[in-house]
Amino acid sequence: MIREGIDVERLLRNYDPDRISIATIASHSALQILRGAHKYGFRTIGIARPEHGWFYRQFGFIDEVWEVDFTDFESIIPKLLERNSILIPHGSYVEYVGWRRAIKMEVPTFGNRYLLEWEADQRLKMKLLEYANIPTPRIFDDVNYAKYPVIVKLYGAKGGRGYFIAKDREELMRRLSDLNDAYIVQEYVIGVPAYYHYFNSYVYSRLEIFGMDIRYESNVDMRIPGLVEPTFTVVGNIPVVLRESLLPTVQRYGEQFVKAVSELVPPGIAGPFSLESIITDDMSIIVFEFSGRIVAGTNVYMGIGSQYSVLYFDKPMDMGERIAHEIKEGIKRGTLAALLT
Ligand code: AMP
Numbered sequence: 372m373i374r375e376g377i378d379v380e381r382l383l384r385n386y387d388p389d390r391i392s393i394a395t396i397a398s399h400s401a402l403q404i405l406r407g408a409h410k411y412g413f414r415t416i417g418i419a420r421p422e423h424g425w426f427y428r429q430f431g432f433i434d435e436v437w438e439v440d441f442t443d444f445e446s447i448i449p450k451l452l453e454r455n456s457i458l459i460p461h462g463s464y465v466e467y468v469g470w471r472r473a474i475k476m477e478v479p480t481f482g483n484r485y486l487l488e489w490e491a492d493q494r495l496k497m498k499l500l501e502y503a504n505i506p507t508p509r510i511f512d513d514v515n516y517a518k519y520p521v522i523v524k525l526y527g528a529k530g531g532r533g534y535f536i537a538k539d540r541e542e543l544m545r546r547l548s549d550l551n552d553a554y555i556v557q558e559y560v561i562g563v564p565a566y567y568h569y570f571n572s573y574v575y576s577r578l579e580i581f582g583m584d585i586r587y588e589s590n591v592d593m594r595i596p597g598l599v600e601p602t603f604t605v606v607g608n609i610p611v612v613l614r615e616s617l618l619p620t621v622q623r624y625g626e627q628f629v630k631a632v633s634e635l636v637p638p639g640i641a642g643p644f645s646l647e648s649i650i651t652d653d654m655s656i657i658v659f660e661f662s663g664r665i666v667a668g669t670n671v672y673m674g675i676g677s678q679y680s681v682l683y684f685d686k687p688m689d690m691g692e693r694i695a696h697e698i699k700e701g702i703k704r705g706t707l708a709a710l711l712t
Pocket residue numbers: 508522528529530531532534557558559560561564586603647649659660
C-alpha cells in the first residue's frame with residue numbers, strides 16, 4: 372500500500388485562490404467537468420492525447436487544450452501548478468497514467484487519490500465494501516466450493532473487458548487454464564444492474580444521492596441473446612430512476628461506504644463516487660464494485676442536471692457543476708485543502 376502522501380497544503384500555498392484552473396484528461400467525463408467548471412468561473416484545461424485535442428478545441432468553455440504524451444505526464448506538472456490547477460481524476464486518467472503515478476502526481480487532486488489503489492485491486496475493492504457492511508457477491512477462493520453461475524474478473528480490467536461467465540465447473544476449469552492474469556471468481560448475481568452516483572459534500576456535511584444510470588454494454592445488451600460470449604464492454608450509459616422505496620437503502624449503503632473509507636483510506640472521501648450493484652427480484656441490492664471518483668454514467672445528465680440533484684439544490688445540476696460548486700464554496704470558506712489530496 373502506498374502511504375507517502377502529497378502535501379496539498381504546501382502546494383496550495385503558492386496558489387492564487389481567485390485564479391484557480393480546473394484541469395482534467397480530455398476523455399471520459401471531461402466535457403461535463405470542464406463545462407461545469409467554466410460555468411462557475413474557473414479557467415479550464417483539457418489535457419488530450421497527441422492528435423486528440425482537435426475535438427475538444429471546438430468548445431468555447433475549454434480555455435486551453437494541451438496535447439500531451441501520457442508516458443511523460445509529469446512534464447506538465449510545472450505548467451499545471453503555474454495555472455493554480457486542481458486536477459479532477461476520472462477513469463481515463465487512471466487508465467492512461469495508472470494509479471501508481473496518479474498517487475504520486477505533485478498536483479492538487481480532487482477527492483481521495485489513495486482510493487485508486489483500492490479500486491485497481493479486485494480483492495482490496497471487495498474488502499472495503501465488506502468492511503462497510505454492504506452486501507456483496509460471494510467470492511470463491513476455493514473453486515471447489517463455487518456455486519454457479521460465476522463471473523471471473525481480471526484485475527484492473529477496464530469496462531469489464533476480459534470478464535467471463537462460467538455456467539458450471541467444467542467450463543470454469545477449462546477457461547481458467549487459459550488465463551495468465553490475476554483474477555477472482557465471484558458469484559454471478561441474477562438481477563438487473565443499477566449504478567448509484569453519490570456526492571459526499573464536506574462543505575454541507577452530507578451525502579447526496581446525486582444520480583443513477585445503467586450501462587449499455589456489448590455484448591450483453593439486447594441484440595445478441597445467447598449468440599456470443601458476453602463481453603461487458605461499456606459503450607454508453609442510460610439514465611434510470613429507482614423505486615422510491617429503494618432509496619433509503621441506497622443512501623444507507625453510501626453512508627456506510629463513506630464511513631469505511633474514512634477509517635481505512637484516510638483522509639476519507641470528498642466529492643463524487645459510485646457504487647455499482649445488481650438488484651435481485653426480492654429487492655436486495657448487491658454491490659459488486661465501487662469507483663472512488665466521478666463515473667462516466669454521470670454524463671447521462673450533462674447540461675440538464677439529475678433528478679435527484681433537485682432535492683438538494685432545488686434546481687437541476689450535473690456532476691461537473693456539482694464539483695465546481697463544491698470547490699467554489701471550499702475556496703470561499705477557506706476549506707479547499709480538505710477537498711483535495
Ligand atoms: P465491472 O467492470 O466490475 O463494472 O463489471 C462489468 C459488468 O459485469 C457489470 O456492468 C455487470 O453487468 C456485470 N457484473 C459484474 N459483476 C457481477 C456479478 N457479481 N453478478 C452479476 N453481474 C455482474
